[in-house]
Amino acid sequence: MVSKKIFLVFVLPVIFSIVFGSAVMNDILDKPGRELNMWPMSFSEGFSSHKSPIEIIGLAKQYSTTAPVEIQIEIDDASFDCGDLYVTIYSSSNDVITQGGYFEQCFGDGTGTIPINDEFSKIIDSPGSYEIVAEMVSKQLQTISTRGTFTVK
Known part of the structure; x- marks a missing residue:
């Protein structure tokens, strides 16, 4: 009698x-565009089994207050061969520090680094931890994005 109660209360x-x-x-993963990513974003940068369609190139882990944050964005998706690029730097309290917009970035073959004939270069003169977000919006209004973190000392 006791074992049935234990089974009903604890095991069942x-x-x-x-x-x-x-x-x-199973239902969630059956939907298009869904995948199970067990790695947090910070770990998946160097250990991912598949390459992301958008990546930040040239981002260091640490900058001084006099050194500019200079990056480029690499796109490896043919559906984003032309579109608008937005790069935003956020403080640790999610305040926007700076934002750059690069419009009509087209590189034809579906792979390339952007901004084309320009560069994202900003000096952050306040020490702290920051997050940079790069977002590409295609002509068909599809969006891909990536993010990275760095510190200023």
Whole structure:
């Protein structure tokens, strides 16, 4: 009698939770464009098994208050061969420090570094931790983005 109560109170809810959780996860992952990424963003930069369609090139982990943050963005997706690029730097409290917009960035073959004939270069004179976000919006209004973090000392 006691073992049936233990089974009903402790074991049966665990079994239902696993079955229900698996069904929900299966339903979510069946939807187009969904994937299970078990690595946090900071770990997946160097250990990813597939290359992201957008990457920040030239971002150092640390800058001085006199050194400019200079980056380029690499796009490896043919559907984003022409579009608008936005680069934004946020402080640790999510305040916008600076933003750059580069319009009609076209490089034809679907792969390349942008901004074309320009560069993103900003000096941040306040020490702290910052996040940089690069977002590319195609002519078809599709969006891809990537982010990175750095510190200023």
